Amino acid sequence: MLTKGDDYPIHQTPEPIAYSGSDRNFYDRYFFNAYAPDGSAFAAIAFGVYPALNVADAHIAIVTDGKERCLHASRVLGMERLDLKVGPIAIDILEPLQKLKVTIQKTEGIAGEITFEGRAFPIEEPRFVKRNGPRLFMDYTRLTQNVRASGWLEVDGERIEVAGWVGTRDRSWGIRPVGAPDTQPTPGGGITGFFWQWTPLNFADTSVYFHINADPDGKPWNTRAVILPDGAGPEGGYHSDAPVMETEILPGTRHAKSGKLIIPLAQGEATVKIEPVATFLMRGIGYGGEWRHGALKGELAVAREDLDTVNFDHADPGNLHIQAISRATLSQPGRDDQVGVGVFEQLILGPYRPLGF
Numbered sequence: 001m002l003t004k005g006d007d008y009p010i011h012q013t014p015e016p017i018a019y020s021g022s023d024r025n026f027y028d029r030y031f032f033n034a035y036a037p038d039g040s041a042f043a044a045i046a047f048g049v050y051p052a053l054n055v056a057d058a059h060i061a062i063v064t065d066g067k068e069r070c071l072h073a074s075r076v077l078g079m080e081r082l083d084l085k086v087g088p089i090a091i092d093i094l095e096p097l098q099k100l101k102v103t104i105q106k107t108e109g110i111a112g113e114i115t116f117e118g119r120a121f122p123i124e125e126p127r128f129v130k131r132n133g134p135r136l137f138m139d140y141t142r143l144t145q146n147v148r149a150s151g152w153l154e155v156d157g158e159r160i161e162v163a164g165w166v167g168t169r170d171r172s173w174g175i176r177p178v179g180a181p182d183t184q185p186t187p188g189g190g191i192t193g194f195f196w197q198w199t200p201l202n203f204a205d206t207s208v209y210f211h212i213n214a215d216p217d218g219k220p221w222n223t224r225a226v227i228l229p230d231g232a233g234p235e236g237g238y239h240s241d242a243p244v245m246e247t248e249i250l251p252g253t254r255h256a257k258s259g260k261l262i263i264p265l266a267q268g269e270a271t272v273k274i275e276p277v278a279t280f281l282m283r284g285i286g287y288g289g290e291w292r293h294g295a296l297k298g299e300l301a302v303a304r305e306d307l308d309t310v311n312f313d314h315a316d317p318g319n320l321h322i323q324a325i326s327r328a329t330l331s332q333p334g335r336d337d338q339v340g341v342g343v344f345e346q347l348i349l350g351p352y353r354p355l356g357f
Helices: none
Strands: 026-035 041-050 055-064 067-076 089-095 099-107 110-118 128-132 135-155 158-175 194-198 206-214 220-229 238-240 244-249 256-265 268-281 300-308 322-331 338-349
Touching (some): 041 089, 041 268, 055 110, 055 135
Antiparallel strands (some): 026 041, 110 135, 244 256
16 A cells, blocks of 8 residues: 655655554654743643554643643544644644644644754664563664744633743654553563653753663663753764662652752763652553553544542552653753753552662
8 A cells, every 4th residue: 555655765664654564563653742941831742653553643731730631532544654633633844853843723622833843953762672571562762852842722711822841852663562452461471560760851051861761670771861962963962871860759659759860971970850840640641541552442533631630549550650840950060050840751560679669
């Protein structure tokens, strides 16, 4: 089947673009977030394409005053991967790797238009590869880019001006669990625990990125930290494969009360102190729950969901995956401290002995 993508030099296999290998869990996703400088308002967007499931979905969540207002949309893909619109939510690529726009046509009281412009060239994170016994559990690549955001949002008649906001966008593609879970267990398999932290942070003239995937004993199987000045190109910035995050857990939860990131440098070390101020529940953009990524909802389905980000059940498995909107203080040798804002994404499943789980 020939599609619009076949007229672009983007083929990765001998087949037409409509096909993406043989793994049913292949996905191709956009993610965006943006937030006011004081963390008082926050928005996140996810847009995913699942070629082997023939599904596309999109989500937006807006957090203000302890409430998360979400709009979910899902449709049959029709094997056309370049139609970047699902119901009321659409993406326009204005300048590849630099400027993208998300538009939300007013639906269920939610509307908006936000342009995301990169502060520097995107970073490429190390390739994520993890097996579940003999089966491939994850195999994907992700680019990440801190951004300046502009435009507007509307929630139930209240207009929010997106001016002076910053945030992060990413693009990831490859294999990880999507759609309905497999019903047959794999002998010799079983992921005993999953530990994930991700902290893209925005400062006045600098971005800091950190992530870690670790096993239950705390041994990282994928980690990286990057300090990147505005305007840096593909080879710019400082990259470290040996960062350390010291995490204090909020009692009775699996979420962080605070974090201290330590990045070794030739002239000493950089540190970033992270103080969460508000919570964004990732289920609001399809990370779990009824609207999980890749779920088949029919030809087209659109629905609103409202969540409480203050008085939620921390023990509910659907609420374990969060982004904490956070203040951050960056200290580097020979420079004045910088105060910024970002997110501290967290997902801890099963045992993680360094933190007592």
